[in-house]
Structure formats: C-alpha cells, structure tokens
Amino acid sequence: MSAVRTEVTVGAAVVAVAVGFLVYAGQVSGFSSSSAGYPVTASFRSIEGVTEGTDVRLAGVKIGSVTDITLNTQTFRADTELTIEQGIELPDDSAVVISSEGLLGGNFVEILPGGSPFNIEEGGELEDTQGAVSLVGLLMKFVTGGDEE
Structure with missing residues (x-):
C-alpha cells in the first residue's frame, strides 16, 4: 500500500x-x-525576423506586441498591426524600427517617440518605419568594400 501512495504522490x-x-x-x-x-x-x-507575438518596445520596455502581419499585394510591403498597452500614448510622428537584440539575438519592434503634441489614435498608422537590416547584406558590403546597393 505504501508503494501505491508513493507513486500517486510522485x-x-x-x-x-x-x-x-x-x-x-x-x-x-x-x-x-x-x-x-x-x-x-x-x-x-x-x-524579416518578426512574427506575430514579437515584442513592441519603447526605451527597452515591452509596451505591446505584433498581432498581425500581412503582405500588401499592391505596395509589396508588410502591413503589420501592433497592439499597444492602454495608458501609453504615443506621439503621432513616432518612428517604428525593426531592431535586433545583438548578433545572435532575435528581432523586436522598437518605437522611437516623436515630438508631436498630438497622439496617435486607436487604429491609426505610424508612417515613419525602418525595416529589418540584413546582417548578411551588411557583411557582404564590408567584405567587398562596396558602395553598391
């Protein structure tokens, strides 16, 4: 009986x-x-390197996440939806940048606040964006010493 009790406990x-x-x-x-x-x-x-659920950060602090990514077939750009925590008001001229946590770290979405006195409204669009930088592309430019695009 003791063995059964031990097995049940474990x-x-x-x-x-x-x-x-x-x-x-x-x-x-x-x-x-x-x-x-x-x-x-x-x-x-x-x-590149960003998926649904990726952190959205402001000054290194998580303030939201990426909730949707779709390809816009007219502009051939990646349209994203970001969900920002309630109570955090972002100037409407804020920049959105894909940043990396280091050479081996993952990517995250970083918000760089602007100086506008007006805040972005729910459902609004942040227009100043900078996409992911390809590490391989940068290394190739360095190795070849090229200014070519």
Whole structure:
C-alpha cells in the first residue's frame, strides 16, 4: 500500500510541475497575456525576423506586441498591426524600427517617440518605419568594400 501512495504522490508532483511549466511558458511567450490595448498599424519594406507575438518596445520596455502581419499585394510591403498597452500614448510622428537584440539575438519592434503634441489614435498608422537590416547584406558590403546597393 505504501508503494501505491508513493507513486500517486510522485505522479501528482510531476503533474503539478508540468502545469506550472505550461503556465510559465505561456506567460514568457506572451500567449496568455491579456490583449488589453489599442491597435495601430505600420507598413515595412522588410519585416524579416518578426512574427506575430514579437515584442513592441519603447526605451527597452515591452509596451505591446505584433498581432498581425500581412503582405500588401499592391505596395509589396508588410502591413503589420501592433497592439499597444492602454495608458501609453504615443506621439503621432513616432518612428517604428525593426531592431535586433545583438548578433545572435532575435528581432523586436522598437518605437522611437516623436515630438508631436498630438497622439496617435486607436487604429491609426505610424508612417515613419525602418525595416529589418540584413546582417548578411551588411557583411557582404564590408567584405567587398562596396558602395553598391
């Protein structure tokens, strides 16, 4: 009878650890985070390394996430929808840049606030965008010493 009780206790502990891990993984990945926020859009020439769920940061602090990416077949640009946390007001002339966390780090969307006295409204578009920079392209320019595009 003691062996059965031990097996049940160990099994319950394993299930509790698994549930805890799933909750933690959901919080880290942003899957379980609340979607309380307002949408804004931005259009990029290249959004390489960014997917739905990627962080949107301001001064290094996460203020939202990428919620949708679609290809605009008329302009051949990547149209994105960003959800920004409620209470964070962005000037309507803010810039949106795809930044990298380092040589081996992932990409994230960085907001560089502008100086406009007017804030972007829900559903508005941030027009000043800079797409992802290709590390391979930069290395090739350095290696070849080329100014060619």
